[in-house]
Amino acid sequence: MGYFDVPEIEYSRYSNRQLAAVPLAILAVALLVLSGSFLVTGAPVQLGMDFAGGAELTVQTTSSEAEIQETFDIEPDSVQAIQAPGVDNQYTVQFAGVEDRDAIQALSTQAETNLEADGDAAIVQSESTVSASFAEQTQQTALLGIAVAFLGMSVLAFVLFRTFVPSIAIVASAFSDIMIPLAFMAVAGIQLSLGTVAALLMLIGYSVDSDILLNNHILRRSGDFYESTHRATRTGITMTVTSMAAMLVMGIAATLFGVELLASIGIVLFVGLAADLMNTYLLNVSLLRWYKFEGVRS
Secondary structure, eight states: OOOOOOOOOOGGGSOHHHHHHHHHHHHHHHHHHHHHHHHHHSSSSOBOHHHHOEEEEEEEBSSOHHHHHTTSSSOOSEEEEOOBTTBOSEEEEEEETOOOHHHHHHHHHHHHHHSOBOTTSOSEEEEEEEOHHHHHHHHHHHHHHHHHHHHHHHHHHHHHHOSHHHHHHHHHHHHHHHHHHHHHHHHHTOOBOHHHHHHHHHHHHHHHHHHHHHHHHHHHSSSOHHHHHHHHHHHHHHHHHHHHHHHHHHHHHHHHTTOHHHHHHHHHHHHHHHHHHHIIIIIIHHHHHHHHHTSOOO
C-alpha cells in the first residue's frame, strides 16, 4: 500500500497540555451543543422518523422538490427522490411525529390539490406510518447497540494493554469521535436515523483501529517514542485520509443523485474521521507520552 507524504511532526516542541488542549476544547464545545439542543428540543439530535414515528407519503408528480416542500401546512422533514429503474418523478415525503389519521389524510389531500400530476397517475401513490411506540422501541435498540459496542471496545482496550492510561486513551478518543459528529449533526440539522446510527457504530471501529495501531507502535515495538509515533502516524494518517476521501466522494455523489440517507452517512463519517485524526494524534499522543515518561506504570 502506498503512503501519503506525511511529514514528521515535532511533538517535542509542544507540551502535553498544548497537545490535549485543542481536542478537549472541541469536545467541550460538542458537549455544550448537545446539551443545549437537549434543553431546547428534548433530544440532543433531531430524531428522524425511525426514532420519532410519523407519516410517509409516496407521491408521483412533475413538481420540483422545492415545490413539494412548500405544498403542505406541516413542513416535511424529508423529501427524497426515489432512484429505481423504471421509476420517474416519484418522491417519498416524511413527516416526523405525525400519526393522527385525520392529519395524514389532510396532508394527502394537500398533495392531491397542490402538486402537478404526472399524466394519468395518481399523485399520492401510498401512505405509511410508524407508531410512536414502535419508534421508541427502535430508538432503545439502537442506543443499546451503541452502548454495547462502546462497552465491548472499552473491554477490548483494557484486555489488550492491561494498564489504565493507554486503555483510557483509546476510550476517551472513541468517546470524542462519537460526540463531535453528533454535535455536527445537531448544528447541520442531520437527523438521527438507523443509517446515521450505523455510521456512528462504524466510527467506533475506525477509532479503535487507529488508536490500537498507535498504542502498539509506541508500547510494543522497538524504537524511541518519537520514532514509533512517526511510524504509526504515517500509516494511520494514510488509512484515515483515504477513508475520508471515499466518504466525501460518497456524500457528494449521493447529494447530487438525491439519495439523502447515503449523503448523511458520508458526511457523518467524514466529520467523525476528521475528529479521529485530531483525537488520535493529539489527545492520545499526549496521554501516551505522559504515561511513557512521567506516569507510574503498573
